Amino acid sequence: MPLFLQRQINTLKKMLLNLGALCEEQVRSSIESVVSRDVELAQRVIEGDKKIDLLEIDVEEECLHTLALHQPVAFDLRYVVAVLKMNNDLERIGDHAKSIAAQAKYLASEGEVSEPPFDLDAMGRRVEQMLRHALDAVVNIDVELAHQVRVLDDEVDIMHASMYGRAIELMRDHPHQTEQMVHYINVSRQLERIADHACNIAKDVLYITEGEIPRHGRLRRDRAAAEEANETSDAE
Amino acid sequence: MHTTLTILLALALATTVVVAVVLRRRVRRLREALSGQREHHRQLTERLGGVERRRSELEAVLSSMVEGVLAIDGEERVISLNRAAALMLSLEPKRAVGRPIQEVVRNAALQGLVAEVLSGSASVPASGELSLRLNPGSSTDDRSIQAHAASVRDAGGRHAGAVVVLHDITRLRRLESVRRDFVANVSHEIKTPISAIKAAVETLLDDEYMPVGPRQNFTGIIARQTDRLDAIIEDLLSLTRLEQEGASVVDEIEPHPVASVLRAACETCQAKAHAKSIELRIDTEPVTAQVVPTLLEQALVNLIDNAIKYSPAQTVVQIKAERRNEEVMISVADEGRGIEPEHLPRVFERFYRTDRARSRQLGGTGLGLSIVKHIAESLGGKARVTSQLGEGSTFTLTFRGGRETTELSETEAATDASVAGSLSPASDRTRESPPAESA
Numbered sequence: 001m002p003l004f005l006q007r008q009i010n011t012l013k014k015m016l017l018n019l020g021a022l023c024e025e026q027v028r029s030s031i032e033s034v035v036s037r038d039v040e041l042a043q044r045v046i047e048g049d050k051k052i053d054l055l056e057i058d059v060e061e062e063c064l065h066t067l068a069l070h071q072p073v074a075f076d077l078r079y080v081v082a083v084l085k086m087n088n089d090l091e092r093i094g095d096h097a098k099s100i101a102a103q104a105k106y107l108a109s110e111g112e113v114s115e116p117p118f119d120l121d122a123m124g125r126r127v128e129q130m131l132r133h134a135l136d137a138v139v140n141i142d143v144e145l146a147h148q149v150r151v152l153d154d155e156v157d158i159m160h161a162s163m164y165g166r167a168i169e170l171m172r173d174h175p176h177q178t179e180q181m182v183h184y185i186n187v188s189r190q191l192e193r194i195a196d197h198a199c200n201i202a203k204d205v206l207y208i209t210e211g212e213i214p215r216h217g218r219l220r221r222d223r224a225a226a227e228e229a230n231e232t233s234d235a236e
Numbered sequence: 237m238h239t240t241l242t243i244l245l246a247l248a249l250a251t252t253v254v255v256a257v258v259l260r261r262r263v264r265r266l267r268e269a270l271s272g273q274r275e276h277h278r279q280l281t282e283r284l285g286g287v288e289r290r291r292s293e294l295e296a297v298l299s300s301m302v303e304g305v306l307a308i309d310g311e312e313r314v315i316s317l318n319r320a321a322a323l324m325l326s327l328e329p330k331r332a333v334g335r336p337i338q339e340v341v342r343n344a345a346l347q348g349l350v351a352e353v354l355s356g357s358a359s360v361p362a363s364g365e366l367s368l369r370l371n372p373g374s375s376t377d378d379r380s381i382q383a384h385a386a387s388v389r390d391a392g393g394r395h396a397g398a399v400v401v402l403h404d405i406t407r408l409r410r411l412e413s414v415r416r417d418f419v420a421n422v423s424h425e426i427k428t429p430i431s432a433i434k435a436a437v438e439t440l441l442d443d444e445y446m447p448v449g450p451r452q453n454f455t456g457i458i459a460r461q462t463d464r465l466d467a468i469i470e471d472l473l474s475l476t477r478l479e480q481e482g483a484s485v486v487d488e489i490e491p492h493p494v495a496s497v498l499r500a501a502c503e504t505c506q507a508k509a510h511a512k513s514i515e516l517r518i519d520t521e522p523v524t525a526q527v528v529p530t531l532l533e534q535a536l537v538n539l540i541d542n543a544i545k546y547s548p549a550q551t552v553v554q555i556k557a558e559r560r561n562e563e564v565m566i567s568v569a570d571e572g573r574g575i576e577p578e579h580l581p582r583v584f585e586r587f588y589r590t591d592r593a594r595s596r597q598l599g600g601t602g603l604g605l606s607i608v609k610h611i612a613e614s615l616g617g618k619a620r621v622t623s624q625l626g627e628g629s630t631f632t633l634t635f636r637g638g639r640e641t642t643e644l645s646e647t648e649a650a651t652d653a654s655v656a657g658s659l660s661p662a663s664d665r666t667r668e669s670p671p672a673e674s675a
Binding site for chain 2: 010013014017018020021022024025132135139
C-alpha cells in the first residue's frame with residue numbers, strides 16, 4: 001500500500017477513536033447524571049454533544065477526501081467505508097447520551113421514585129461495556145471481541161423488553177409517579193438504542209475483515225433462496 | 237663462473253635484506269594501526285557504557301517517580317511511559333509503545349491535551365484534569381488525574397513530540413468533598429432542632445391562653461430538641477478536642493489492661509441494653525494495650541451504644557479482646573441488620589448516615605463513629621468495620637499491645653474483674669441492672 005494512503009488511514013483511525021472516546025465519556029456521564037440526579041453533569045453532557053457533532057463532520061470530510069484523492073481498494077476501501085458508517089453510529093450515540101441527560105435533568109427536578117422500572121446501574125454498565133468492547137474491536141480489528149458485542153446486545157434487549165411490564169406495574173401501583181416512569185422508559189429506550197449502535201460498530205469491524213456485510217443475514221439468505229427457487233421454476 | 241656465482245649470491249643476499257627491512261617496516265606499521273584500533277575500540281566501549289549508564293539512571297529515576305510520565309512523538313505515538321503512568325492508565329508498557337495515543341488511552345481529555353500541544357497552539361504547557369476509570373465496568377474506581385503536557389523540541393527548535401506528566405489527585409478531591417459535605421451537614425444537623433424549637437416557641441408565644449396539656453407538649457419538644465442540639469455540639473467539641481490534642485495524647489499512652497476498660501464501658505451502656513433485653517457478652521483474654529483508658533472507654537461506649545441501637549431486641553452484643561502478634565484487637569459485634577457494602581468505606585465520616593431518617597429517630601448525632609475513629613488514630617491504632625447484611629456488623633479497634641510480661645497483666649486483669657462494677661465511674665447509673673456477663 002502506498003505510504004501516503006497508509007498515513008491517511010492512520011489519521012482517520014485516530015480521528016474516529018478520538019470521537020469514540022468522547023462518546024464513551026458522554027454515555028458514561030449521562031448514565032451517571034441519572035443515577036446521581038446531577039443536573040450540572042447532565043447540562044455538561046448536553047453542551048458536550050456539540051463537540052461530537054463537529055467532530056463527526058470532520059471525520060466525514062476526511063473520509064471523502066481519502067476516497068477522492070487516494071481511491072483505495074480492497075481492505076482499505078472497506079476500512080474507509082466502515083469509518084464513514086461508524087462515524088455515523090457514534091454521532092447517534094452522542095445524541096442518545098444527550099437525550100438521556102435531558103431525561104436526567106427532568107428526573108432530578110421531580111421527586112425520587114420508589115423504585116425505577118429497571119436496574120439502571122446494571123443496564124448502564126452493560127451498555128458501557130458494549131461500547132468499550134466495540135471500540136476496542138476497532139482499535140485492534142478484533143473479530144472475537146466484535147462477536148462478543150453482538151452477544152451482549154441480546155442481553156440488553158431482554159433487559160429493555162422486560163422493563164415495560166415492570167414500568168406498567170409501577171405506574172398502576174403509584175399513579176403519581178407516572179411521569180417519572182415515562183422518563184425512565186425513555187432512558188431505557190435510549191440505552192437500548194446506544195447498544196444497537198455499538199452493535200453496528202462491531203458489525204462494521206466484521207465487515208472490514210471479512211468483506212461481507214453481516215447485517216440482515218436472514219433476510220438476505222431468504223432473498224437468495226427465493227431467487228434460487230424462481231430460477232429453478234423458470235428452468236422447469 | 238665462480239665470480240658469477242658470487243655475484244648472484246650477493247644479489248640474492250641484498251634482495252633478502254631489502255625484503256626483510258620492508259617487511260619489518262610493514263609489520264611495525266600494522267602493529268601501530270592495530271594498537272590505534274584497540275584504543276579506539278576501548279574509547280567507544282567506554283562511551284557506550286556511559287550512555288547505557290545514563291539511560292538506566294534516567295529510567296530508574298522515571299520509574300521511581302510517583303507521577304506518571306508519558307512521552308509522545310510528533311505522530312502522536314507513545315515513545316515511552318514510566319511505571320506510574322502505566323498503572324494510572326492501566327496499560328501494558330510493551331503493548332502501548334509505538335502505538336498512537338488514541339488507540340492506547342481512550343480518554344478524550346488526554347487526547348485533546350496531546351493534540352493541543354503537538355499542534356503548537358499552546359506555547360505554554362497545557363494542563364487539564366481527567367477523570368479515569370481504573371477498572372472499566374465498576375463505578376467505584378473513578379480516579380481524578382491532573383495532567384500537564386509540554387511540547388518537546390529538537391535541536392532545531394521544531395516540534396519533536398510531547399511529554400505528559402500525570403498526577404493522581406483523587407485523594408485531594410475526596411478530601412475537598414468531605415470537607416464540603418461536613419460544612420453542609422453541620423449546618424443541616426443544627427438547623428433541624430433549631431427549626432423545631434423555633435416553631436414550638438412561636439406557637440407558645442402566639443397563644444397566651446393555651447391549655448396546660450398542649451403547652452406541656454410544646455415545652456417537651458423544646459426540651460428534647462435542646463438536648464439534641466446539646467449532644468451534637470458536645471460531640472463536635474469532643475471531636476475538635478481530639479483533633480487538637482492528638483499530639484499531646486501521645487504522651488499519656490501507656491500499657492493498660494483492656495479487661496477493666498471493657499467492663500467499665502459495658503456498665504455505662506448496661507441500662508440501655510437492659511431496656512431492649514440485649515445481652516452484653518464480654519469475652520476477653522488478659523491482655524494489655526497501649527492506650528489512654530478514658531479515651532478507649534469513650535470509644536467503646538460509642539461502639540456498644542451503637543450496637544445496642546441498631547440491634548433488634550433479645551439479641552447478643554459480643555465484646556471481645558484478643559492479642560494478635562504485636563497487636564491487641566478489641567471488637568464489638570452485633571446481630572443487627574448489617575450495613576450495605578457501599579456504605580462501609582464511609583461510615584466513619586462525620587455525619588455520614590446510611591439511613592438518615594432511621595438514624596435520627598434513634599437519636600444519633602452522626603458523629604459517634606467519627607469520634608471512635610479519631611480516638612483510635614490518636615492512640616496510634618486503627619478502627620475498622622466488617623458487615624454482613626442481615627447478620628450483623630463488627631467494629632474492630634486495633635492497638636499496639638503492652639510490652640510487659642503476661643503474668644503481670646493477668647493478675648491485673650483478675651483484680652480488675654473482681655472490683656469491676658463497684659469502682660467504675662458509671663456504676664451508679666447502672667446499679668439496678670444485672671452484671672454485664674449475665675444480662
